[in-house]
Amino acid sequence: MRFDLSRPFDLAMAMSPDLFLFVGAMALLLWSAIGRDGAAHQRRIGVAAIAVAAATLLLVVAASTRGWSAGPGIVAVDGFRWAADLVFLVGAIIAIAMSLDYNAREAIFAAEAHVLILLATGGMMLMVASRDLMMLFLGIETMSIAVYILTGIDRRSPRAAEGALKYFLLGAFSTAFFLYGIALIYGATGATNFQVISERIVALKLEQTPMLLVGVALLLVGFGFKMAAAPFHMWAPDVYEGAPTPITAFMAASVKAAAFAAFLRVWLAALGGVYAQWHDAIWWLSAITMCVGNIVALQQRNLKRMIAYSSVGHTGFILVAVASGTTQSAAAFLFYLVAYTFAIMGAFAVIVALGSPGAPRERIDDYNGLWFVRPGMAIAMAVFMLAMLGFPVFGGMGFFAKWYVLQAALQASAPQTRLAVLLVLTTTISAGYYLYVVMAMFMKPRPEGADQLPPTNGLSRFIIAASAGIILIFGVFPDPVARWTRTGVDLVPLAPQVEPNFTQSAVAR
Amino acid sequence: MIAESLALSAVLFTIGTIGVLTRRNAIVIFMCVELMLNAVNLSFVALSRQYGVTGQVFVVFVMTVAAAEAAVGLAIIISIFRHRQTVNLQNINLLKG
Numbered sequence: 020m021r022f023d024l025s026r027p028f029d030l031a032m033a034m035s036p037d038l039f040l041f042v043g044a045m046a047l048l049l050w051s052a053i054g055r056d057g058a059a060h061q062r063r064i065g066v067a068a069i070a071v072a073a074a075t076l077l078l079v080v081a082a083s084t085r086g087w088s089a090g091p092g093i094v095a096v097d098g099f100r101w102a103a104d105l106v107f108l109v110g111a112i113i114a115i116a117m118s119l120d121y122n123a124r125e126a127i128f129a130a131e132a133h134v135l136i137l138l139a140t141g142g143m144m145l146m147v148a149s150r151d152l153m154m155l156f157l158g159i160e161t162m163s164i165a166v167y168i169l170t171g172i173d174r175r176s177p178r179a180a181e182g183a184l185k186y187f188l189l190g191a192f193s194t195a196f197f198l199y200g201i202a203l204i205y206g207a208t209g210a211t212n213f214q215v216i217s218e219r220i221v222a223l224k225l226e227q228t229p230m231l232l233v234g235v236a237l238l239l240v241g242f243g244f245k246m247a248a249a250p251f252h253m254w255a256p257d258v259y260e261g262a263p264t265p266i267t268a269f270m271a272a273s274v275k276a277a278a279f280a281a282f283l284r285v286w287l288a289a290l291g292g293v294y295a296q297w298h299d300a301i302w303w304l305s306a307i308t309m310c311v312g313n314i315v316a317l318q319q320r321n322l323k324r325m326i327a328y329s330s331v332g333h334t335g336f337i338l339v340a341v342a343s344g345t346t347q348s349a350a351a352f353l354f355y356l357v358a359y360t361f362a363i364m365g366a367f368a369v370i371v372a373l374g375s376p377g378a379p380r381e382r383i384d385d386y387n388g389l390w391f392v393r394p395g396m397a398i399a400m401a402v403f404m405l406a407m408l409g410f411p412v413f414g415g416m417g418f419f420a421k422w423y424v425l426q427a428a429l430q431a432s433a434p435q436t437r438l439a440v441l442l443v444l445t446t447t448i449s450a451g452y453y454l455y456v457v458m459a460m461f462m463k464p465r466p467e468g469a470d471q472l473p474p475t476n477g478l479s480r481f482i483i484a485a486s487a488g489i490i491l492i493f494g495v496f497p498d499p500v501a502r503w504t505r506t507g508v509d510l511v512p513l514a515p516q517v518e519p520n521f522t523q524s525a526v527a528r
Numbered sequence: 529m530i531a532e533s534l535a536l537s538a539v540l541f542t543i544g545t546i547g548v549l550t551r552r553n554a555i556v557i558f559m560c561v562e563l564m565l566n567a568v569n570l571s572f573v574a575l576s577r578q579y580g581v582t583g584q585v586f587v588v589f590v591m592t593v594a595a596a597e598a599a600v601g602l603a604i605i606i607s608i609f610r611h612r613q614t615v616n617l618q619n620i621n622l623l624k625g
Contacts, residue, residue, distance in 0.1 A: 153582075153585070153586055153589060156586075156589070156590075156593075157589060157593070160593045160596070160597070164593075164596055164597060164600050167600050167601070167604065168600055168603075171604050171607055174607055177608075177611040177612065177622060178622050180604070180607045180608040180610075180611050181608060181611075181620050181622050183604045183607070183608075184554060184604050184605065184608050184620065187600065187601050187604050188548075188554065188557055188558065188561070188601075191558070191561045191597055191601065192548050192561055192564075194561075194565075194597075195541075195544070195545075195561055195564035195565055195568065198565065198568045198590060199541055199564070199567070199568045199571070201586075202568050202571040202572050202575065202583075202586075203571070205572070205575055205579070205582070205583060205586075206534070206571065206575045209578070209579040210579075210582075211582055211586070261622075
């Protein structure tokens, strides 16, 4: 079915999963305000939030199998959108499930916490659906404002307040850059719609207009902050360490994935015409991010901080896929997001499961000899670490994620050989800290007088086992996921706009 | 008029950026961010003289978002003031490494 987006009913149908999620979140927000704060109310709202997210997930799956498409307008209706939505929703469900126990344990009785995760997810879905800078801006802000609150949701923790303040100030600062970038692009092209922008850039030969160049640079800075790409990553470690652990997982996985998905769409759909000029900038961004993230992670002794720096490194790896700019690399990008989401969520779920009130157990030393007291947890954590490292077989999907990115980089029409070499080198560096965690868990003795670890309840055990299982199973059989990511990008008009001959074809049209 | 407005907007944006980078009081930094957002609004309004109403619509959205951001931001600043009795960023340094 092809939607005519100028008709309100078609527009509503094209946005139906997003609308459903927002209506559900609003209803839950009312409900959470009516009830009396407490552990029971918090759990009720959390379960209802998971139900809303799961129902949205089903709607997205249904929408993706209908073969919907849309004419020109402000929203995209394509496989890329549905694939990214699925990643965000799975991330949201795991994050809410994790915070059910975490919030009860840390006595965070604000039931809105779960609803805010839904609202942030709604913002992400808007971001990836947008084909207009105005809607992109609103999606980013819907997501960001919800996540600012989530970072500081633990009002009694001074670290959480500090993390929230830093995140808020730098986030608002980056929003201003992002917005000024939009204003200048609007000034240069006279449009905010991606397709119109890309057509006007080509038709009016705007590639070298100073206004457009400055606008694109500012947009890149804004996205760099949101993706935590070096040198705009300074906020990430502080914020990831200060935030409640389930929220850290949500930020490291879903928020970052959303920034990437939006970045990929803007870059290829709207700015395809100036891609050639900007290739070098993204190249350097990717190279610096890979080096900084992985090298600084080596010195970290706090596990949350270490994963924060490693996620900066992952930003660099994913940017390699963006720099390659082909359909194949967009598929590799989606695959990477899936593998990375499960690995991050699983690793943080282990951190949540092993902590207890007053003893967060976030230092790597707390994991010494974990194998001797909790063999299951140690094995799962090892799988997540190896998946982030990209180790074959035991790292499951993580290996294929890096493999596909490498393959896409080398098989692109302009092969990114140096980036590929850098990716392999920095991956080797990252082994230094991922394998250190594995070594600490399996080879170091459990320290004398280490306090008893708390029992893990069924829900946490299920999340951890499911994430590890998915990583391992699809690590042996990556084809279904790889095929799914390819159908995800077949519907995106990426390839023709990145190919060098795009200029002529657009003029001819 | 458009060129002058755009130049003024660029100057205001730069002043805001310098303010964010040099000041150490969270409230002042936030005010500088608001200055940057309003500088962008000026650009949008100026450009919409040339391109039609889109820029003005954008300004309405930006103001809405800025209001939401101010509500959340001031709440966060109050929460940190309750912990530290200061909003000076130099004294806020639990997280580092």
